[in-house]
Amino acid sequence: MPLLDARSDLQLLEAHRSGERRAFDELVRRHGDRLWAVALRVLRDPEDAADVLQDALESAYRRAAGFRGEASVSTWLHRIVVNKCVDRIRYDRARPPSGYGHPHRVPVGRDPAEGATTRLAVLDALAHLPADQRIPVVLVDVMGYPVAEAAAILQVPVGTVKSRCARGRVRLAGLLGHLREEGA
Structure with missing residues (x-):
């Protein structure tokens, strides 16, 4: 712009x-x-x-x-x-x-809505993360901010952002495991 x-x-x-x-x-x-x-x-x-x-x-x-x-x-x-x-x-x-309540298990089909369904499932899963994990994951993985910039925004050390992202990703993997199973 x-x-x-x-x-x-x-x-x-x-x-x-x-x-x-x-x-x-x-x-x-x-x-x-x-x-x-x-x-x-x-x-x-x-x-x-x-x-x-x-x-x-x-x-x-x-x-x-x-x-x-x-x-x-x-x-x-x-x-x-x-x-x-x-x-x-x-x-x-x-x-x-x-x-x-608990995250919904949204079936993922092979139609054009598949991407939208996956995005909705990911957003739903993100909502279930604690805020201290959700915000770094959103900044780094969703918004694409470099870890150092996310650390500056959050006013925490770079290592804290990395560990919170790692813990958040592990939780997301558990919450979104059904997508892998349904895609197989």
């Missing part, structure tokens, strides 16, 4: 801090799609993801003065979104929706 504003993210954040109204809009235009994708893949519900993303962007807008520059602006924005997702997961855990 071409830049409408040639300034760096940090320069835009500084301009926002100085009162330039459109500077933050440009940051959202640059990073909004990826922030949305993270929220949606972590939370699985478009309405929850939209609420969390709006809340995160409002928080970033208001708290831009608190940006310390210890990470990139993109990492800072992602961290805010991830924190808001964790808050929503905790809230939902305290109030589980009715009918939420």
